[in-house]
Amino acid sequence: MTPLTDPTCPPLDLVDDLRRKGLIAADVQFQTLYGGRTNHVWKVLGENGGKVLKLYRAALRNPLFRNDAELEAQCLSILEPAGFAPRLRATGRHESGRWVFYDHAPGAPWREGVDAVAQLLRRLHALALSVQAPKGCNGSTDLARHGQNILNGCSSPDRHLLESLKPNEQVPSTNQTCLIHGDPVAGNILVATSGLTLIDWQCPALGDPCEDLALFLSPAMQHIYRGAALTAKEEDQFLSAYNHAATVDRYHSLQRWYAWRMAAYCLWRVENGTPDYAAGFELELATL
Known part of the structure; x- marks a missing residue:
C-alpha cells in the first residue's frame, strides 16, 4: 500500500x-x-x-x-x-x-451543553434500524475480555497496576441493544444553529447503549478532545437529560469497567507514540 x-x-x-x-x-x-x-x-x-x-x-x-x-x-x-x-x-x-x-456538516466541535448531546444519543438509541453492524461489548464479561486484550498489547509497569485494579462487579449482558455510534466524543459532535450532527461513523455497533454514554462521559476522551473532563454536575445533568432510568442505572453498574478499559486504552496509546494520552490515563485511574 x-x-x-x-x-x-x-x-x-x-x-x-x-x-x-x-x-x-x-x-x-x-x-x-x-x-x-x-x-x-x-x-x-x-x-x-x-x-x-x-x-x-x-x-x-x-x-x-x-x-x-x-x-x-x-x-x-x-x-x-x-x-x-x-x-x-x-x-x-x-x-x-x-x-x-x-x-460537509456545518458547525463546530462540541464544547458545552450536555443536555443536547444526551438527547441526541437518546434519539439515536431509540431508532429501529436495519444496519449490518457487528455486535458491541455487552456486560462485564465482554468488557473484561476487551480490556485485557488491550492490556496484552502493553508492556510498561503500569500494565500490572491496571491488572491489580481490575473491577470485580459482575454485570450480565442486556437484551436491550441498539445501534450505537461507538465513538461519540466531543470532536465527533458538531454544533450548529440547526442542531447537532454526529460524524465519523467508522466504528458503530449493535450493542449496549451504555457504551455511547461511557465514551462521551469518559474523562480521558473529554480531556483529549475538549481540554478538560466534565464536572460531576455536568455528568449528572447529562444522565438526567438522557432520560432513561434503566440505561442510566446500568451505566452506573458498569462505570468502573468502562474506566478500566479506557485506562488500558490510554496506556496502549502512550506506549504507541501518543504521549498526550498520559493525562487521560491518570484521569481514568482516578475514576477507578
Whole structure:
C-alpha cells in the first residue's frame, strides 16, 4: 500500500478519479481537516457548501475503535434522512485505502451543553434500524475480555497496576441493544444553529447503549478532545437529560469497567507514540 507523499493533499490520481466521476470541479481546492485522529480527511472547498473526502488508513489497527469505511457509508446512507449524519455522495477504493465522499456538516466541535448531546444519543438509541453492524461489548464479561486484550498489547509497569485494579462487579449482558455510534466524543459532535450532527461513523455497533454514554462521559476522551473532563454536575445533568432510568442505572453498574478499559486504552496509546494520552490515563485511574 502506497503511503501519502503529502498528507495535506489527496493523492492526485484519486482527485482525477473524483473529477471523472463528476463529484468535484476541475479547479477545486482542498483544506486538511485535523479533527480526526485516525484517517486522512479533507474539506472540498466550495462545492455547494463544501464536501468532505475521507481516505481511510487501512493499515492502522486500533484495539478500541474500529475503522470501517463500508460501515460508515452504510450509516451515512441510513441516518442522513433522520438528521443524525451528513449525506453520503460516493464511496470507492484507492491503492492507499477506501474512501468516502460526503456533505460537509456545518458547525463546530462540541464544547458545552450536555443536555443536547444526551438527547441526541437518546434519539439515536431509540431508532429501529436495519444496519449490518457487528455486535458491541455487552456486560462485564465482554468488557473484561476487551480490556485485557488491550492490556496484552502493553508492556510498561503500569500494565500490572491496571491488572491489580481490575473491577470485580459482575454485570450480565442486556437484551436491550441498539445501534450505537461507538465513538461519540466531543470532536465527533458538531454544533450548529440547526442542531447537532454526529460524524465519523467508522466504528458503530449493535450493542449496549451504555457504551455511547461511557465514551462521551469518559474523562480521558473529554480531556483529549475538549481540554478538560466534565464536572460531576455536568455528568449528572447529562444522565438526567438522557432520560432513561434503566440505561442510566446500568451505566452506573458498569462505570468502573468502562474506566478500566479506557485506562488500558490510554496506556496502549502512550506506549504507541501518543504521549498526550498520559493525562487521560491518570484521569481514568482516578475514576477507578
